[in-house]
Amino acid sequence: GDSVTQMEGPVTLSEEAFLTINCTYTATGYPSLFWYVQYPGEGLQLLLKATKADDKGSNKGFEATYRKETTSFHLEKGSVQVSDSAVYFCALSTPLVFGKGTRLSVIA
Amino acid sequence: EAQVTQNPRYLITVTGKKLTVTCSQNMNHEYMSWYRQDPGLGLRQIYYSMNVEVTDKGDVPEGYKVSRKEKRNFPLILESPSPNQTSLYFCASSNGQGRLDTQYFGPGTRLTVL
Numbered sequence: 001g002d003s004v005t006q007m008e009g010p011v012t013l014s015e016e017a018f019l020t021i022n023c024t025y026t027a028t029g030y031p032s033l034f035w036y037v038q039y040p041g042e043g044l045q046l047l048l049k050a051t052k053a054d055d056k057g058s059n060k061g062f063e064a065t066y067r068k069e070t071t072s073f074h075l076e077k078g079s080v081q082v083s084d085s086a087v088y089f090c091a092l093s094t095p096l097v098f099g100k101g102t103r104l105s106v107i108a
Numbered sequence: 109e110a111q112v113t114q115n116p117r118y119l120i121t122v123t124g125k126k127l128t129v130t131c132s133q134n135m136n137h138e139y140m141s142w143y144r145q146d147p148g149l150g151l152r153q154i155y156y157s158m159n160v161e162v163t164d165k166g167d168v169p170e171g172y173k174v175s176r177k178e179k180r181n182f183p184l185i186l187e188s189p190s191p192n193q194t195s196l197y198f199c200a201s202s203n204g205q206g207r208l209d210t211q212y213f214g215p216g217t218r219l220t221v222l
Binding site for chain 2: 032043044045046051089093094095096099100101
């Protein structure tokens with residue numbers, strides 16, 4: 001079946017460091033790809049998405065590009081802030097499948 | 109404000125005592141679902157509903173029941189809770205289950221079964 005694999009955390013970075021969280025997927029057909037973020041004590045919320053190959057999703061300084069040839073959707077941010085500390089989930093649809101999440105901690 | 113609400117946010121109970129976690133959305137979404145989140149296992153879907161009176165099992169339905177009598181509400185029922193159901197539970201809703209649909213999540217319910 002369809003699946004999503006993302007890098008295990010936790011990931012700890014200093015403020016203003018570059019962030020990459022790897023995500024690869026296995027799917028039949030042509031899924032949409034998503035990154036959701038879960039801030040402490042809250043539910044998940046959509047961070048960005050891409051619906052077809054070579055699409056780039058972006059939001060709040062985060063970016064991810066839908067790479068069909070490598071079946072990847074890696075999340076990147078050029079300069080992280082303490083407020084970016086959260087758990088990040090890669091997901092695909094349809095059907096909706098989530099990765100296990102990567103915890104990011106950013107220290108000042 | 110568009111939102112998904114869950115109640116209670118925190119619950120401590122004992123084995124075998126029936127409980128219900130409520131979920132309500134105000135976005136007129138057709139699709140609703142329940143997930144549990146456990147360390148190292150990520151999100152796992154318990155049940156989902158495509159519309160009123162239509163419910164289906166997700167990946168981990170054992171020990172849970174749901175109902176969808178109204179479009180906005182999708183309660184999760186634990187008839188006889190056990191300690192292995194201690195978890196963080198999320199309700200979610202969306203317009204559908206299609207490629208373009210974004211899931212909207214509630215704030216979560218942390219359940220402890222003693």
